[in-house]
Amino acid sequence: MLKTSIAPDGKEYPLPTAEENEKERLILEQITKEQRALGRKIVAVQGLGFVGCVMATVVADAEDSNGKPVYYVHGHQRASARSYWKVPMINTGVPPVSSSDEEVPQIFHRCVVEKKNFRATSEDFVYTLVDVVVVDIQLDATKPAFGEAEKGYCDLSAFREGIRTLGSHIRPDCLVLVETTVPPGTCEKVVKPILEEEFIKRGIDIVKNPPLVAHSYERVMPGEHYVASIRDFWRVFSGVNEKSIELCREFLTNVLNVEQYPLTQLDHTNASELSKVMENSYRATNIALTLEWAKFAEQIGVDLFKVRDAIRKRKGTHDNLLRPSLGVGGYCLTKDPVLANWAMGALFGLEGSLDVAIRSVNINDTMPLHTIELIKKVYPELRNLKVAVLGVSYLENLGDTRHSPSKTLVEFLRKDFALVKTHDPYVEAWPELEESVVEREYDAVLPEADVVVFAVGHDQYRKLKPEFVVSSTGKKPLIVDCSNLLNDDTIAAYKALGCKVKGVGKGHI
């Protein structure tokens, strides 16, 4: 039976056969030879996820002073049923991610079809051919218990395997540039030793040829400036030795907009790895703080969002203050403090923990339960309560559902037997909660709703007329605003229509 990989659009791609792989190796060799003849260096990007696939195009798109490509890029994705479809899709010039950034399809088309210096493959052999590998393997934190991030850990096995593949293939002078967000210590204590082991197995003298390992983290923001957030933004980097640092600086200088956004070099990969997880912990903590104050504000008649605006007037010292909402989602703020906390013990054998950051993750993870409390103030019994949840992505105006707080909201509502329908104009599929159909029409979720939860601040929801929402339900539903989506006028309009209104951080309602 032929194994296949199914793309989100439903198209099936058979996984490559041994014979096809053999052909592929010849193709890879041939391409590489041709490209070297053109004076280009050869780069592989390992892992074509949210970061890797776009990073690969940014590298391919880099030009020298004569407007010629500096690099040829092989994107590598393993031939798994889950992800292989990305390889043939990319090779037609189509991005494997959907985005509101117009530059995404443009840059894929430009590199794959026009410049012809970016191509995807699933063949590990590719690593024997390259000067630089950019590691973009996905790496997640596992939280075994809800609201107990202190028990969270990081399963490095797939990551280790990916690095071992590199160690058994790359030339000793190939730079391994880790771009994945990793637990602090990973380059020094995981990547370097594995590469050394594999080099030794291959008879390479690691004293003469110590592995070249660097770390530089991206600060990608999926959204309207997806590509720019990788290319035109501040970068921090370091390496395990001088040569690694030098090669990494050269590579990033060629690839990124370092004139406008000069590079920041740190003394050690530990520092660069720590920097990434600390910057996200800073934001996670910041949000957790606001939730506590939101609860207080709600009980004393205060609109915390107006307070926040007042505080943020102090530019440079107070304008980073974030805001409360349904909860915290996405791939970074939910896991990065856990990676750091886990690394303390697991990679460094240290006692102690990052309490402030970890408690903040717990507050953030359990935040959606506060919205359920708001509902219960009006409907103490959730059983058979009809709830329309508007918004299931983790951020406004985006279709990304990774670690979305709406998932927690929906799951806990259903646990108490509420009848929940979900809606999101941006979401095509909700893989994290597959049993939930995400509707795109209001008609499919609003009729008969007892409660309408504005879970995410999509602009589209902001524009919804109270008359429309209320008449669509055919009731006087409870309106719950989790994202400061309703202003004082809209709230007054809902009340004039006989609705009760509640809101996270909105005590003045």
Place this chain on the structure above:
Amino acid sequence: MLKTSIAPDGKEYPLPTAEENEKERLILEQITKEQRALGRKIVAVQGLGFVGCVMATVVADAEDSNGKPVYYVHGHQRASARSYWKVPMINTGVPPVSSSDEEVPQIFHRCVVEKKNFRATSEDFVYTLVDVVVVDIQLDATKPAFGEAEKGYCDLSAFREGIRTLGSHIRPDCLVLVETTVPPGTCEKVVKPILEEEFIKRGIDIVKNPPLVAHSYERVMPGEHYVASIRDFWRVFSGVNEKSIELCREFLTNVLNVEQYPLTQLDHTNASELSKVMENSYRATNIALTLEWAKFAEQIGVDLFKVRDAIRKRKGTHDNLLRPSLGVGGYCLTKDPVLANWAMGALFGLEGSLDVAIRSVNINDTMPLHTIELIKKVYPELRNLKVAVLGVSYLENLGDTRHSPSKTLVEFLRKDFALVKTHDPYVEAWPELEESVVEREYDAVLPEADVVVFAVGHDQYRKLKPEFVVSSTGKKPLIVDCSNLLNDDTIAAYKALGCKVKGVGKGHI
């Protein structure tokens, strides 16, 4: 026996007698009459502490479009042995606070001596004469146990008494503008009811004449821009009713630089009170987070200050990230989260607490113990260890010792029988730790020191040559840098001289 009040410069002032007070009342009446004839409104400032005395001059200094003073200002300070000296001192045109801001003596001289529209008094009778009272009564949080800020409370009795004095004196149409940082709820639940009670006692119809109460908090920074930080900066305000809000806006518009720094009005005094304590809680939490990461960084060879610089490159989203140090001092960050947490239960009868903020206060309060841990890594036994602590103020280049973390450091070192000497070029007296002589000469603290702690980042300390420090001790002392005062070169120089060096957040040493 004549009671006296002794100024910090040692000069004694006898407290006023009953006879003098009677004369003073006549003077106050006469002045006020004359000033009203000049078309000026009359303002009292209640409490001439760090904020009140400078705020009084800012009000007096305000001019109309013709360059004429808008207000006459009576500064009021109770005739206590502790504080009465401020009254006669101010009335000679001399500020009762020392400051590095040149504008402080200038504005006092200008208003008291030249414009003659600011004068201090200790006579409560003054409140019968005024249109506006600005309340600047000191209000502190009490933390009954070290490192247990959750038990902290706010003793409002002196504050209540001050407000009661106003209630029994002011005209019903006088605006009471609370500028003191107060627990959220204070204007509504403390100030307004007390004024109502006193009004009723005086036969005033509080339905026709509801007390006029507003709240607007300052954001003063003692230091080079002391006066400007009050006058030329963002202000938030609110009031308990429309009339209060209107009068408060008018007053602040006359007095402050609202063209460059427009006012922010909030819906309720609860909101404005909460805003102040939340903005300081934001910073307290931010610092607590960095301490945890500093400890981690120290153990894995990372310089957290360089990491911080790297993170702060992200302007607008990450540049508020603060830095670890010896600890957190001053009057605001140490107490404001406690005021808020206490108000939840005490003023609103609510359950719950502001955990993130309160835990942060605990981390910050106990932070100086971490510096002792650093010392113990080299000297496990503190008994008879000679420690020179350089810096006892709570902030660099400032003589303010209020809630200074150096106090905790010195106390805990002495508890373990270390022999501690303290030095600070800016500090004239250390009232919080009177048994400690604060030296101004290095010769008085460095000779024979086993440990030199750079506790505060005064510029003067930053410029100290390692050769000078080491030769002054006559030993190879352990150098402890709590404030990122030493750069990599200075550290190398100390090491070359045979010293060990440790530093908060400096794992690369």
